[in-house]
Amino acid sequence: MFDRRTDLQVGTDALGGFLPWLIALMVFLATLAILGSSALHQVAARWDQGAGATLTVQVPSGTNSAEDDRRVAAAIIKLETIHGIVAVYPVTDEAVSRLLSPWLGSMVDSPALPLPRLIDVTLSNDSDTSAYAVQSALATSLPGVVVDDHRIWLAHVVSMIRTAEALAFVILGMIIIACAVTVIFTTRTGLAVHHEAIAVMHLIGAQESYIARQFSHRALVLGLKGGVLGTVMALPVLLVSHLLGEQLPEGMLPEVVFDPWWWPLLAAPPLVAAFIATVTARLTVMRTLGRML
Numbered sequence: 427m428f429d430r431r432t433d434l435q436v437g438t439d440a441l442g443g444f445l446p447w448l449i450a451l452m453v454f455l456a457t458l459a460i461l462g463s464s465a466l467h468q469v470a471a472r473w474d475q476g477a478g479a480t481l482t483v484q485v486p487s488g489t490n491s492a493e494d495d496r497r498v499a500a501a502i503i504k505l506e507t508i509h510g511i512v513a514v515y516p517v518t519d520e521a522v523s524r525l526l527s528p529w530l531g532s533m534v535d536s537p538a539l540p541l542p543r544l545i546d547v548t549l550s551n552d553s554d555t556s557a558y559a560v561q562s563a564l565a566t567s568l569p570g571v572v573v574d575d576h577r578i579w580l581a582h583v584v585s586m587i588r589t590a591e592a593l594a595f596v597i598l599g600m601i602i603i604a605c606a607v608t609v610i611f612t613t614r615t616g617l618a619v620h621h622e623a624i625a626v627m628h629l630i631g632a633q634e635s636y637i638a639r640q641f642s643h644r645a646l647v648l649g650l651k652g653g654v655l656g657t658v659m660a661l662p663v664l665l666v667s668h669l670l671g672e673q674l675p676e677g678m679l680p681e682v683v684f685d686p687w688w689w690p691l692l693a694a695p696p697l698v699a700a701f702i703a704t705v706t707a708r709l710t711v712m713r714t715l716g717r718m719l
Contacts, residue, residue, distance in 0.1 A: 445612050445645075446652035449605060449703065453656025453695045456601045460691055461664060463594035470587040481557055483545040483564070484572040498543045501568055505545065508563055510553030517544040542572075605699060609649075609706040613641055617714050624715070634715045642708040649703030653696025660692075 485501055487494050498516055505514045522541055533539055549555055557575035564571045617624065624637055 445608065445648045445703075446655065448608050449649055449652025449699050450656035450659060452601050452605045452608075453653045453699050454659045456598055456695045456699075457657055457660040457692065458663065459594045459598045459601070460695065461660075463591045463598075464691065466587050466591050466594070470584050470591075479549045479551060479553070480576055481547040481549065481560060482574045482576065483547060483560070484542040484574065485545065485568065486542050486570045487540045494543055497568055498545065501545060501564060501571065504564055504567065505547055505560070508555065508560060510549055510555035511547055511560075512550050513546075513548035515546055517546055519543075602698075602702065605702050606706045609645055609703045610710050613645065613707045613710040614714060616641060616644075617711065628715075634712055637715060638708045638711040641711045642704045645703040645707035646700055649700035650696060653699040656699075657692060657696055 483501060483505065485494070485497050502514050502516065505511055519541070522544055526541070530539070547560070557573040561571065561573040564573070627637060628634075
């Protein structure tokens, strides 16, 4: 396919040598945009599932551990009676220390830093129970208890991630347009360079579709070369990003898993780039020849 005979020396165009590199840059950016938006979608979905219907109850700690245990037990009994709550379980001190260690370091186990006892509360999907209602129910018997509603801040975070996803798709659309415009410019330049040869071929009976195939085949070859090169350029960036993500402290961000369907995503940009280059070159030639000949 790559050694197909051509009657036009389209491979000698100076601009044709730049086209694979331009397509490689566009595929590189498109690959990062596609996989980046997929990672953002995965993070948003896990955050939404993990904390979208949960509350955290903070029971202040005192100097008496036995009294703290009694207050936690009383809070759990009270929470289990509230409508809309489907699960209640206390968070161990070890788990609290593990969650706070990325920010507090060795101070997390300091006696001078009394950490509150935490209770995770899971709400039913159709529950309209608010954090204020839960705190009001607990305040009568357990003053000082604080209830955090994760849905409030999570809605803002998820909205920001969705906006970033939409921006990634806008960038992807601009890359596609830039790729098509680049091919149009290169093809028109090639037509101008080979104007005399095309005119002779037309005089001896060559049809416009035959001439268009000469350029579209060249665009296909250059598009595939540039697409593969762009994907190869993107792989180290993705690998480094994955390694940096693994070095983040546990719990700071949801884990992003490279699912099997990500590999077809890596193969898609080169194929799409080659398809856009081929179709754009053919349409450009067919439209331009009508005015040239």
